[in-house]
Amino acid sequence: xxxxxxxxxxxxxxxxxxxxxxxxxxxxxxxxxxxxxxxxxxxxxxxxxxxxxxxxxxxxxxxxxxxxxxxxxxxxxxxxxxxxxxxxxxxxxxxxxxxxxxxxxxxxxxxxxxxxxxxxxxxxxxxxxxxxxxxxxxxxxxxxxxxxxxxxxxxxxxxxxxxxxxxxxxxxxxxxxxxxxxxxxxxxxxxxxxxxxxxxxxxxxxxxxxxxxxxxxxxxxxxxxxxxxxxxxxxxxxxxxxxxxxxxxxxxxxxxxxxxxxxxxxxxxxxxxxxxxxxxxxxxxxxxxxxxxxxxxxxxxxxxxxxxxxxxxxxxxxxxxxxxxxxxxxxxxxxxxxxxxxxxxxxxxxxxxxxxxxxxxxxxxxxxxxxxxxxxxxxxxxxxxxxxxxxxxxxxxxxxxxxxxxxxxxx
Amino acid sequence: xxxxxxxxxxxxxxxxxxxxxxxxxxxxxxxxxxxxxxxxxxxxxxxxxxxxxxxxxxxxxxxxxxxxxxxxxxxxxxxxxxxxxxxxxxxxxxxxxxxxxxxxxxxxxxxxxxxxxxxxxxxxxxxxxxxxxxxxxxxxxxxxxxxxxxxxxxxxxxxxxxxxxxxxxxxxxxxxxxxxxxxxxxxxxxxxxxxxxxxxxxxxxxxxxxxxxxxxxxxxxxxxxxxxxxxxxxxxxxxxxxxxxxxxxxxxxxxxxxxxxxxxxxxxxxxxxxxxxxxxxxxxxxxxxxxxxxxxxxxxxxxxxxxxxxxxxxxxxxxxxxxxxxxxxxxxxxxxxxxxxxxxxxxxxxxxxxxxxxxxxxxxxxxxxxxxxxxxxxxxxxxxxxxxxxxxxxxxxxxxxxxxxxxxxxxxxxxxxxxxxxxxxxxxxxxxxxxxxxxxxxxxxxxxxxxxxxxxxxxxxxxxxxxxxxxxxxx
Numbered sequence: 001x002x003x004x005x006x007x008x009x010x011x012x013x014x015x016x017x018x019x020x021x022x023x024x025x026x027x028x029x030x031x032x033x034x035x036x037x038x039x040x041x042x043x044x045x046x047x048x049x050x051x052x053x054x055x056x057x058x059x060x061x062x063x064x065x066x067x068x069x070x071x072x073x074x075x076x077x078x079x080x081x082x083x084x085x086x087x088x089x090x091x092x093x094x095x096x097x098x099x100x101x102x103x104x105x106x107x108x109x110x111x112x113x114x115x116x117x118x119x120x121x122x123x124x125x126x127x128x129x130x131x132x133x134x135x136x137x138x139x140x141x142x143x144x145x146x147x148x149x150x151x152x153x154x155x156x157x158x159x160x161x162x163x164x165x166x167x168x169x170x171x172x173x174x175x176x177x178x179x180x181x182x183x184x185x186x187x188x189x190x191x192x193x194x195x196x197x198x199x200x201x202x203x204x205x206x207x208x209x210x211x212x213x214x215x216x217x218x219x220x221x222x223x224x225x226x227x228x229x230x231x232x233x234x235x236x237x238x239x240x241x242x243x244x245x246x247x248x249x250x251x252x253x254x255x256x257x258x259x260x261x262x263x264x265x266x267x268x269x270x271x272x273x274x275x276x277x278x279x280x281x282x283x284x285x286x287x288x289x290x291x292x293x294x295x296x297x298x299x300x301x302x303x304x305x306x307x308x309x310x311x312x313x314x315x316x317x318x319x320x321x322x323x324x325x326x327x328x329x330x331x332x333x334x335x336x337x338x339x340x341x342x343x344x345x346x347x348x349x350x351x352x353x354x355x356x357x358x359x360x361x362x363x364x365x366x367x368x369x370x371x372x373x374x375x376x377x378x379x380x381x382x383x384x385x386x387x388x389x390x391x392x393x394x395x396x397x398x399x400x401x402x403x404x405x406x407x408x409x410x411x
Numbered sequence: 412x413x414x415x416x417x418x419x420x421x422x423x424x425x426x427x428x429x430x431x432x433x434x435x436x437x438x439x440x441x442x443x444x445x446x447x448x449x450x451x452x453x454x455x456x457x458x459x460x461x462x463x464x465x466x467x468x469x470x471x472x473x474x475x476x477x478x479x480x481x482x483x484x485x486x487x488x489x490x491x492x493x494x495x496x497x498x499x500x501x502x503x504x505x506x507x508x509x510x511x512x513x514x515x516x517x518x519x520x521x522x523x524x525x526x527x528x529x530x531x532x533x534x535x536x537x538x539x540x541x542x543x544x545x546x547x548x549x550x551x552x553x554x555x556x557x558x559x560x561x562x563x564x565x566x567x568x569x570x571x572x573x574x575x576x577x578x579x580x581x582x583x584x585x586x587x588x589x590x591x592x593x594x595x596x597x598x599x600x601x602x603x604x605x606x607x608x609x610x611x612x613x614x615x616x617x618x619x620x621x622x623x624x625x626x627x628x629x630x631x632x633x634x635x636x637x638x639x640x641x642x643x644x645x646x647x648x649x650x651x652x653x654x655x656x657x658x659x660x661x662x663x664x665x666x667x668x669x670x671x672x673x674x675x676x677x678x679x680x681x682x683x684x685x686x687x688x689x690x691x692x693x694x695x696x697x698x699x700x701x702x703x704x705x706x707x708x709x710x711x712x713x714x715x716x717x718x719x720x721x722x723x724x725x726x727x728x729x730x731x732x733x734x735x736x737x738x739x740x741x742x743x744x745x746x747x748x749x750x751x752x753x754x755x756x757x758x759x760x761x762x763x764x765x766x767x768x769x770x771x772x773x774x775x776x777x778x779x780x781x782x783x784x785x786x787x788x789x790x791x792x793x794x795x796x797x798x799x800x801x802x803x804x805x806x807x808x809x810x811x812x813x814x815x816x817x818x819x820x821x822x823x824x825x826x827x828x829x830x831x832x833x834x835x836x837x838x839x840x841x842x843x844x845x846x847x848x849x850x851x852x853x854x855x856x857x858x859x860x861x862x863x864x865x866x867x868x869x870x871x872x873x874x875x876x877x878x879x880x881x882x883x884x885x886x
């Protein structure tokens with residue numbers, strides 16, 4: 001075990017007592033007997049629950065589908081849960097998650113994998129390069145130097161999203177597109193404890209942000225409010241966004257053994273993302289771009305669906321627009337442009353229906369990254385497109401999951 | 412030639428495509444079922460595409476497939492919970508023996524009676540609810556009504572499967588009769604009285620799904636303990652669907668109470684007449700509906716003392732709620748249970764043999780479960796700052812079955828005279844005026860996300876969909 005218990009985050013499964021009707025379906029369904037009840041509440045034992053979600057679809061109420069990220073050592077006990085009349089608010093620590101990408105699989109020792117609603121492949125594509133994992137822990141991190149910190153969004157845009165370049169000098173830090181690193185902000189929290197680990201997807205390709213250099217880039221959004229819009233200052237994101245060139249950062253990782261791109265030249269990539277969920281997509285696209293520039297034949301197509309509120313808030317908007325259509329088919333969705341109808345990624349996927357369904361008939365790998373709320377719409381759009389094209393999405397999805405061709409990282 | 416593609420049209424895990432006898436029986440029954448659905452199913456709904464949950468197998472992955480479906484095209488499957496290896500009979504005289512995989516000859520008549528009685532309730536509720544779609548308070552609620560309708564239909568299939576598979580010609584005749592009896596039909600009514608009551612409005616519907624579908628939960632739980640394994644497995648799967656029905660009731664009443672409280676607080680009013688004038692249902696009326704549905708439903712558990720119940724238990728056909736979780740000898744001989752009866756004008760307890768009191772045991776388990784949910788409604792009142800509290804009436808109140816059937820008992824459990832009953836019954840049970848008032852609020856609201864004035868929106872949508880999702884597409 002590389003990380004100490006105090007900073008291991010657990011995605012704890014909880015049941016909302018205000019909505020639960022105590023029908024016992026979840027307890028009957030749970031394959032590992034993690035759910036139990038008293039005369040007052042149904043509760044989940046954090047020590048037993050494996051996050052398999054077998055209980056979720058049979059629950060008639062939706063009360064079962066609550067997941068709070070908590071430090072493992074502070075997981076809610078059964079006794080605490082038995083006493084609840086309502087679900088407690090999400091603890092402060094995970095407020096960083098808007099720009100923290102959860103690792104898939106078991107990359108971070110002792111941590112529960114994220115449990116996306118759209119089931120995700122638990123292994124990498126067959127042709128993916130073999131990743132290095134867990135070379136540096138929180139107890140023994142590697143020190144990187146900030147080589148650059150640039151704002152990606154317009155100066156007057158509401159969200160401050162930055163492109164941060166970290167240099168590893170001569171230290172061993174190999175990476176693949178889609179992997180993550182861990183950052184720990186210096187100092188302690190209000191309780192005097194060290195800050196929790198935050199995960200960030202790497203936005204640069206395997207040969208470095210600057211090709212041939214031992215560096216990487218991150219896409220970091222400055223968190224100034226939580227999901228409900230309440231003012232809150234994200235510890236790690238503000239720390240990273242405020243770093244100056246020459247500052248040093250403690251890094252752990254690399255993490256992530258599944259969310260990797262295929263290496264064979266004729267593999268198509270269908271990428272769907274919102275906001276800073278674009279980081280792994282940028283890494284994969286840039287890797288392919290460099291290969292193409294070197295005239296290494298790549299017959300695989302790239303298709304990208306990218307959502308943000310406004311063009312000014314879309315990271316990598318400028319560089320993206322410069323990529324030729326024959327290299328990548330880009331569809332941008334903006335939900336808050338004045339005088340324009342709101343559009344989400346699923347709308348754009350639907351609009352591009354025939355092209356998407358054609359891609360799905362071939363050797364294609366799907367990557368989804370961004371806010372969890374996008375999953376349902378995306379899955380429905382894919383289902384409807386398939387239906388129109390005479391294909392059965394549920395079985396294709398299942399097949400892609402099994403074949404390491406369907407990857408979801410949402411938060 | 413068969414017109415049924417058994418694997419596609421009737422998803423099942425009972426090897427239907429290989430069972431020629433069963434296929435022949437179903438081929439005869441299925442057209443009659445579809446005719447029944449057309450005549451007695453949800454009024455005016457055949458063209459709608461409804462966002463329904465369909466089970467295609469019994470695993471967690473196959474259990475809940477959501478999509479827009481026309482109700483007549485719903486795939487009424489036949490499912491049993493997965494088999495438990497080496498399952499034993501867990502109670503009664505055969506305790507410890509292997510569970511029966513076929514019908515034991517000596518128990519044939521009793522098992523048939525049990526299955527027919529359970530099966531009769533399933534189409535009955537579809538019949539009772541058939542006009543409600545015309546007055547749904549929202550698309551979300553309309554979808555929930557239709558989901559319940561198709562699942563009740565599937566539960567009928569589940570019981571018919573058992574009758575066809577295990578009871579030969581007798582079973583086929585009973586299966587036909589299930590489609591011939593109709594709720595409220597004076598000549599050919601449903602077997603149990605509560606299933607002949609009208610469900611005229613949505614407040615009654617929510618009460619029905621909270622209280623009467625909860626009776627289903629307890630009956631199915633008791634049958635899920637049966638030594639006849641196919642019945643046990645069938646009921647175990649049905650229970651997972653029954654939970655949704657109870658959810659519709661519990662959350663429905665909760666939303667009605669919440670909306671009433673909002674309006675009371677907004678205008679600073681408490682008087683029921685003033686509350687009604689604002690187009691929401693006053694709390695005393697909700698309480699009277701509660702009293703009615705609670706008392707009618709607890710009659711469903713049967714007489715307080717029953718030799719049939721003792722026989723069913725002794726022979727291993729029908730257990731208690733959570734039989735295997737109970738810490739006793741599961742034989743119950745020589746054990747006693749305390750019942751209430753009327754003596755010298757007052758309610759008193761008396762001790763009777765436990766085996767003869769098993770209906771009462773199940774009724775008391777049911778009451779405990781019901782009361783807990785009513786407590787959750789009271790949390791809504793409490794949070795809204797209202798002092799009014801909902802209560803379940805005494806179990807002797809308004810009974811038509813068992814020892815209290817000819818008695819007049821107040822909701823508080825006092826034996827009273829007929830005159831006192833008549834003078835106060837309007838305070839305790841819904842009057843014609845109450846029902847007329849509630850009926851006056853019923854108007855169809857079908858714009859996505861919109862709710863009728865008398866009910867609050869649900870806290871979450873179905874299957875993570877937003878509340879303003881197109882749950883029903885009207886074609």
